[in-house]
Amino acid sequence: MHSRPKPDGIQLKTPDEIEAMRVAGQQAASVLAMLREHVRPGITTGELDAIAHAYIVDELNGIPAPLNYRGFPKSICTSVNHVVCHGIPGDRVLKDGDIVNIDVTVIQDGWHGDTSKMFYVGEPSIKARRICEVAHQAMVIGIEAVRPGVTLGDIGHLIQRYVEGQRCSVVREYCGHGIGRVFHEPPQVLHYGRPGDGVVLEPGMTFTIEPMVNLGKPGTRLLADGWTVLTRDRSLSAQWEHTMAVIDDGVDVLTRLPDDPL
Template identity: 85%
Template sequence: MDNRIHIKTPDQIEAMRVAGQQAASVLRMIREHVKVGVTTAELDRICHEFIVDELGAVPAPLNYRGFPKSICTSLNHVVCHGIPGDRKLKSGDILNIDITVIQDGWHGDTSKMFYVGEPSVKARRVCEVAHRALLTGIEMVRPGVTLGDIGHAIQTYAEGERCSVVREYCGHGIGRGFHEAPQVLHYGRPGEGVVLEPGMTFTIEPMVNLGKRHTRLLPDEWTVITRDRSLSAQWEHTMAVTDDGVDVLTRLPDDEL
């Protein structure tokens, strides 16, 4: 990965907003299809066709470093990078769908949790804590803040809710590259790390576990699960640092964060 941080111009950020809005529209579209009995492979097919045929965009994960599908689907104790397949959704499942599209050379990357039927109290709780962890990170973003400040705020919140934050996987710079500098850790110490400045673009995407933070990579070399098989949840947005705060590029105008 290129270790230089690419500061984007206002025009480049607007191009990224187009890609970001398209990625968000995929998550909105797929909502009605997430239901008992559907397979994650079917969700992948629907998303792929929408991205290519309706949006005229490219699904970034497809063939990225050998990833075989157009979206990531991470169920229950899967932390991230779940590969869509034959598994049928069951009532009570929680599912993260992670969408990245490329439009005119620019990437938009976002994910959210979906409930299948009625979730358990624990399942709902880990999803809500993960969402609040994302918002806690976004609320920190402005010039002069460090990445350590952001990671510390996310970690402090999640651990205060008796959950844990995954450390092996993190947010990332984004733009013409899917994964650019800097790495955006969801834990850390105040005052450490890169200092934010206007024009930086990156994702925040905390992975929050109901149990311990430790993970295990499955033999497919993509799917990451919680080592203790506890539930895990994740939400993600792509954002740009502005002169006085943050601009969330993957937030649709009429959506809450």
């Protein structure tokens, strides 16, 4: 049996295909776990990329999905402080007090696993710690709402209501996405919305939830490199991401390592 497309282009995965995606998802999660000890003051984002690339290719026999994806030049994304997403690893030296999102996507046997976490470099400020915690809780609230019959608008609304209740803001221009054999497939998973709007979830759907949360206003701007996204007001931004499958009785988080909290 193979996944079957719905009229809206969403690919419903079979149980066997979800298990294949779990392998890729667990591998992506293992990259983030491996990198934790390396995220420290003095290391460059380019060095983190090189470590991750070697691990994915040599240890996991996988493919780093971002590398050469639409021209992206590196194997992971490293988004520091007021970088919202898609930061390109390079010469930037991480300093004590920085926060960095590391976004990893591994392809294994043709299937994608996509996940990201925030890391503290040394000791974060109170504001930095707070934006990371709010973004994490926003993702958890979204994931815990996933089950058949719920709409994507329901999920976006819950995330938005929580974030704005914390006097932070949800980035509008970038969102979660369907995933499987294709890195980004339908549906778009917005982290804001109205209850009842959008696609109704059903078993076999696989997608990411990855709210980008700003300490200031939601506006962003894109740098000339065509990838790096900054907060327009230079406020701190944070993001967490998991890949998941909708199952009969709720949600199965494919990028969650055993015994890991969400």
